[in-house]
Amino acid sequence: MDIVVPEVGESIFEATISKWHVADGDTVNKDDLLCELETDKISLELNAESSGTIRLQAKEGETVKVGATIATLGEGGEETKEPGDKDQVAEKESAEQPEEKPKKEAEEREPAGEKPQEEAEKEAGEAEKKETAKKETEERKAQKQTVESLKKPAAGKPAASGPEIDLPIREDERTRRVAMSPIRKKIAAHLLYARQQTAMLTTFNEADLSVLQKLRADHQDAFQKKHDVKLGMMSFFIRACIEALQEFPEANARIDGSDIVYQDFYDIGVAIGGEKGLVVPVIRDADELDYAGIEKAIQTYGEKVRNNKLDLPALGGGTFTVSNGGVYGSMLSTPILNPPQCAVLGMHAIKERPVVVDGEIVVRPMMYLALSYDHRLIDGRQAVGFLMKVKEFVEEPSETLLNM
Numbered sequence: 001m002d003i004v005v006p007e008v009g010e011s012i013f014e015a016t017i018s019k020w021h022v023a024d025g026d027t028v029n030k031d032d033l034l035c036e037l038e039t040d041k042i043s044l045e046l047n048a049e050s051s052g053t054i055r056l057q058a059k060e061g062e063t064v065k066v067g068a069t070i071a072t073l074g075e076g077g078e079e080t081k082e083p084g085d086k087d088q089v090a091e092k093e094s095a096e097q098p099e100e101k102p103k104k105e106a107e108e109r110e111p112a113g114e115k116p117q118e119e120a121e122k123e124a125g126e127a128e129k130k131e132t133a134k135k136e137t138e139e140r141k142a143q144k145q146t147v148e149s150l151k152k153p154a155a156g157k158p159a160a161s162g163p164e165i166d167l168p169i170r171e172d173e174r175t176r177r178v179a180m181s182p183i184r185k186k187i188a189a190h191l192l193y194a195r196q197q198t199a200m201l202t203t204f205n206e207a208d209l210s211v212l213q214k215l216r217a218d219h220q221d222a223f224q225k226k227h228d229v230k231l232g233m234m235s236f237f238i239r240a241c242i243e244a245l246q247e248f249p250e251a252n253a254r255i256d257g258s259d260i261v262y263q264d265f266y267d268i269g270v271a272i273g274g275e276k277g278l279v280v281p282v283i284r285d286a287d288e289l290d291y292a293g294i295e296k297a298i299q300t301y302g303e304k305v306r307n308n309k310l311d312l313p314a315l316g317g318g319t320f321t322v323s324n325g326g327v328y329g330s331m332l333s334t335p336i337l338n339p340p341q342c343a344v345l346g347m348h349a350i351k352e353r354p355v356v357v358d359g360e361i362v363v364r365p366m367m368y369l370a371l372s373y374d375h376r377l378i379d380g381r382q383a384v385g386f387l388m389k390v391k392e393f394v395e396e397p398s399e400t401l402l403n404m
Contacts, residue, residue, distance in 0.1 A: 353366045
């Protein structure tokens with residue numbers, strides 16, 4: 001039985017074998033985990049469809065096409081041979097045969113006056129080494145001269161305050177070089193696109209979460225008992241963003257060529273950090289969910305990310321993203337856009353800080369909020385108004401809950 005790379009999406013054509021959980025020649029049972037595959041969008045696990053002896057045909061870290069055979073499985077414990085086994089055996093047997101003609105006989109046939117073959121090869125090797133060493137010395141000398149000349153300022157010009165060129169990077173036995181994973185490559189390309197192809201700008205505000213913290217503390221036990229999920233901060237902020245998106249629809253829109261595409265639905269992406277990178281699964285029609293529904297969706301996605309069970313459809317689309325760097329202790333940051341979305345909200349750590357309330361200095365649990373947006377579509381007034389709406393919601397959530 002051939003074990004092949006399965007099709008996981010229309011736009012995915014190859015996968016990398018990130019880890020084999022079995023060794024060549026192992027006996028495996030049905031449903032045993034064989035390997036982990038990684039594409040530029042998702043990770044997935046491959047399990048055995050039957051029992052037998054496995055023969056690996058692709059190495060860990062190798063990138064293979066969708067549909068390619070990466071191993072074979074002999075059903076019922078039957079051994080499977082790798083392609084080319086017979087040829088390899090034949091080559092081995094041939095190599096083990098003694099030479100048909102003694103070395104002495106070969107030497108007797110050498111023309112007189114010529115050096116033995118071994119001696120000639122040795123001299124050629126030494127000459128090659130000397131030539132290589134000479135070239136390397138000349139290259140280092142030329143490089144040094146180039147660096148020195150570039151460091152010197154041109155006539156009539158002042159010397160630069162810093163280096164103007166990239167000097168050679170040091171690499172030794174303490175350096176580790178690891179191939180970038182497909183997911184990390186995709187993330188890198190996506191973020192670079194966001195920086196180069198959008199007019200990204202970030203505006204900030206802060207929110208007093210005293211009321212929200214008390215509300216959660218007062219109702220946490222009853223909420224969890226009824227819905228079997230904790231009442232977290234994220235559901236309040238997602239609800240707050242939906243309120244703000246309804247008032248400022250440009251933040252929920254996208255640019256397509258010379259058109260603005262307004263989206264009157266709210267598919268909210270939630271940034272979740274996984275072992276292999278940040279992914280943004282999408283909560284579909286989040287405006288139709290209550291707090292429990294939003295919390296359950298976040299919990300389910302979190303479990304799938306940790307277990308490499310997240311499927312491709314969960315990552316598609318999205319009209320707006322919420323990223324909570326506060327769970328890692330981030331005090332303040334500028335979240336980067338997730339194109340083609342035009343806005344993203346960044347949450348941060350809650351810290352008790354002195355603030356002025358009604359003319360008095362008091363200590364309150366405060367959170368910095370950051371909204372990054374594409375300035376081509378969203379103006380500063382709209383961005384500030386959006387953040388003010390979110391701030392009002394989380395500072396007085398009871399008013400919104402009562403539709404006031």
